[in-house]
Amino acid sequence: MDIFKKHIAESKNYVGGKSAEEVGGGRKMHKMSSNENALGISPKAVAAAKEAAEKLYIYPDGTPKRLTQALAESYDNKIEPSQIIVSDSGSSVIEIITRGLLNEGDEYIVTNPTFQLYKVLGIKAGAKLVDVRLQGDDFQLDVDGILNAITDRTRIIYITNPNNPTGTIFPQDQLDRLFNALPDHLVVVHDEVYEKFVEDPNYSSALKWVLEGKNIIGLNSFSKMYGMAGMRLGYAYTTPKLADYFTKLTKPFSTNRIALEAGIAAVQDKEFLQKSIDHVHRSKKYLYAELDRLGVKYWKTQANFILIKTEKDPSELEQFMVTKGIMVRPVNYFGADGCTRVTFGLDDANEAFIKALEEFHN
Numbered sequence: 406m407d408i409f410k411k412h413i414a415e416s417k418n419y420v421g422g423k424s425a426e427e428v429g430g431g432r433k434m435h436k437m438s439s440n441e442n443a444l445g446i447s448p449k450a451v452a453a454a455k456e457a458a459e460k461l462y463i464y465p466d467g468t469p470k471r472l473t474q475a476l477a478e479s480y481d482n483k484i485e486p487s488q489i490i491v492s493d494s495g496s497s498v499i500e501i502i503t504r505g506l507l508n509e510g511d512e513y514i515v516t517n518p519t520f521q522l523y524k525v526l527g528i529k530a531g532a533k534l535v536d537v538r539l540q541g542d543d544f545q546l547d548v549d550g551i552l553n554a555i556t557d558r559t560r561i562i563y564i565t566n567p568n569n570p571t572g573t574i575f576p577q578d579q580l581d582r583l584f585n586a587l588p589d590h591l592v593v594v595h596d597e598v599y600e601k602f603v604e605d606p607n608y609s610s611a612l613k614w615v616l617e618g619k620n621i622i623g624l625n626s627f628s629k630m631y632g633m634a635g636m637r638l639g640y641a642y643t644t645p646k647l648a649d650y651f652t653k654l655t656k657p658f659s660t661n662r663i664a665l666e667a668g669i670a671a672v673q674d675k676e677f678l679q680k681s682i683d684h685v686h687r688s689k690k691y692l693y694a695e696l697d698r699l700g701v702k703y704w705k706t707q708a709n710f711i712l713i714k715t716e717k718d719p720s721e722l723e724q725f726m727v728t729k730g731i732m733v734r735p736v737n738y739f740g741a742d743g744c745t746r747v748t749f750g751l752d753d754a755n756e757a758f759i760k761a762l763e764e765f766h767n
């Protein structure tokens with residue numbers, strides 16, 4: 406049909422991980438494939454959601470101001486609530502940024518292997534993808550490669566930190582070097598949805614650079630640390646000027662009543678958040694020791710998942726794991742050929758995964 410835009414008609418949609426219902430067909434599965442929170446959701450958020458459900462017949466707040474206030478407090482009020490953009494997921498915030506900045510023929514930089522949604526949405530905008538691949542076995546950023554790839558048409562650079570699917574981080578001094586050398590006709594999206602799980606002291610969230618007034622957006626999600634993947638809620642924080650611009654692309658009343666109330670409760674439940682972080686750190690130690698024992702290659706992680714490489718094909722591993730009631734994610738699609746991403750589960754899931762991996766190897 407002639408009315409269609411060619412770059413949309415010919416584009417492919419993002420391929421997300423499957424649900425446990427789809428794969429297990431009613432069987433209980435250990436879902437270690439989508440980086441959800443193994444501990445579930447804050448009981449306080451559940452209580453708030455239930456209460457909000459009774460009032461679903463009434464419109465929610467027109468703007469999510471009470472949520473942005475709670476989020477600003479979670480950054481010790483170093484940013485104003487008006488610097489926070491809320492949408493129905495981190496993915497949706499990426500879509501807003503793409504829509505706001507990319508015209509046909511513009512360029513955007515990604516650093517594969519990484520999260521593929523940036524690529525998918527940029528293509529739909531008719532923009533040109535420029536891939537400056539990560540370097541070496543430790544997946545480091547090619548700062549000079551990125552600087553050399555910038556043209557007058559570059560509008561967005563996506564930095565995923567901690568990175569998905571590698572679980573690795575880019576240290577603050579490396580990013581300082583990059584950000585200090587950037588021209589001002591582009592914006593950096595610092596995707597930090599796994600930020601709370603980081604232990605490495607060389608890490609910095611986008612807050613530092615936002616406060617310095619750089620053109621940088623810290624992208625976050627309620628799906629990971631807040632255990633609300635099923636809710637669909639995400640946000641970003643940035644400079645007042647950029648926030649004002651992107652807020653114009655949000656819709657009135659678009660944060661539904663349940664998401665709003667549960668989101669506020671989740672942000673304020675620091676105890677649940679800390680428990681989730683502690684669990685991730687404990688799981689990590691356990692898996693490092695077990696993977697060492699089995700001689701399986703893995704990368705040290707700063708997120709709630711770990712990247713491993715097996716001798717056999719990842720799709721074979723994926724299928725074998727399903728027979729054991731476990732879901733893992735092969736990540737060829739993310740640009741990490743031959744690798745599998747495993748989300749930390751509860752202790753029984755982590756143990757079941759190791760047992761199955763041992764069988765798979767023998």
Ligand SMILES: Cc1ncc(COP(=O)(O)O)c(C=O)c1O
Pocket residue numbers: 439440494495496497520565568569596598625626627628634638639
């Ligand atoms: C790096 C990264 N960014 C953004 C998202 C989007 O999260 P959501 O749309 O669930 O908020 C994900 C989800 O897997 C992710 O891994």
